[in-house]
Amino acid sequence: MELVYMTAHELHRMLSAREISAEELCRAALDRIEKLDGRLGAFITVTGDLALDQARAVDRRIASGEEIPPLAGIPVAVKDVICTEGIPTTCGSRILSGFVPPYSATVIEKILARGMVMVGKTNMDEFAMGSSTENSGFFPASNPWDTDRVPGGSSGGSAVAVAAGQAVVALGSDTGGSIRQPASMCGVVGMKPTYGAVSRYGLVAYASSLDQIGPISRDVADCALVLNAISGHDPLDSTSAPGDRPDYTGFLNREIKGIKIGVPGEYMGEGIDPGVREVIGGALKVLSSLGAEIEEVSLPHSKYAIPAYYLIATAEASSNLARYDGVSYGYRVEDPKDVVDMYSRTRSRGFGTEVKRRIMLGTYALSAGYYDAYYLKALKVRTLIKQDFDRAFEKFDVLICPASPTTAFRKGEKMDDPLQMYLSDITTISVNLAGIPGISVPAGFSGGLPVGMQIMGRPFAEGTLLQVAHAFERSTDHHKKFPEL
């Protein structure tokens, strides 16, 4: 098999046995970026020289006889919403052009401490607002399975990089589905950890009460390895959960006999493409043959999730994005008449259409007289959604549904209809509202395009998600299929 399509745990063995060098592996990824990225648009910045330096440092450790840790020398791509010291971080927005962070996010410090090799910063919907990566302020990304189609979003570039062998693993961020939905559409694994499991320090904020960083990988074992690397308490993030995290690889290779799986009826009916439903139905049969007990469950407040999310997320965004005023970061218009003119023209030009739509929605929802009617009501709905999950988890270990209602749609198809675009998050956003973990794993194909199965669990039950996902993966070979490029 081509080097670039191997997993981190396979490559770790080869690196340790000196069958390949980290430099060779890094060059294979960089060659792949060079060869394909004109078509795929996965990267905003490629950090080739830096990556080669990092790879050579790992080779020196191997040469000195050191036993390297699992992810050392593994090429990783990082969503451009995560701050990297000395390396431009744009959030997919023109308003941050020219911004070079003076510090790195905690997750970056953590992956570099493990000897990972960062090949570049990936394309995304501007400020993570979108479901297709078409809202990138620079260029859209393409789905490697069909380049006329979107890769999903907002972490589209990270999912594409992993699916196309431009990196072995990647980091994304997920506020309403932005890791799981593109992972599903690109045929890779993507996990949104429990809110607070992974530090948000250095993650540029979209909606602070929903945002989480998580892994994108080619298989479940790699997901566990990356989660091991990035999770943990961080005193620099006040919302970071205290306490130790388990070794997530300890949940792999376990049986799932007797595990109770609930299937929310609300996420298998109307609005879900019949081809997607069929694939998920087939996947549930596999899980049942492994001894899982499967039953339907109801999450009755699901129908309010989209409106609640688009009030809460936009409200938080309107205040988070107030800081881009042309003074402290990035872009500023030339020759402003006065300060108001500078603010207004910088923001009008620097932000794209969708971001402006959301700032206006959020500002409106928070304004005096509307706060109670919209924002406060949305918060109450959020609690009801959380209680739906609490009730379901009294009976079930995990819940399963599609990670996306459709397979990858055509470019341009939903760009003129924001509501249709928002509906592509119908099965993922409740997980963020409830703060629980969710993972998407390749479950099969519909019309030649990948379908992801989402597994959701109790807060901090990432281990259980990995256990079920890995049991499924061991019985199937969907994760071993690669796009022809």
Ligand code: GLN
């Ligand atoms: N598509 C959703 C949105 O536009 C979710 C994005 C995300 O998770 N960052 O808000």
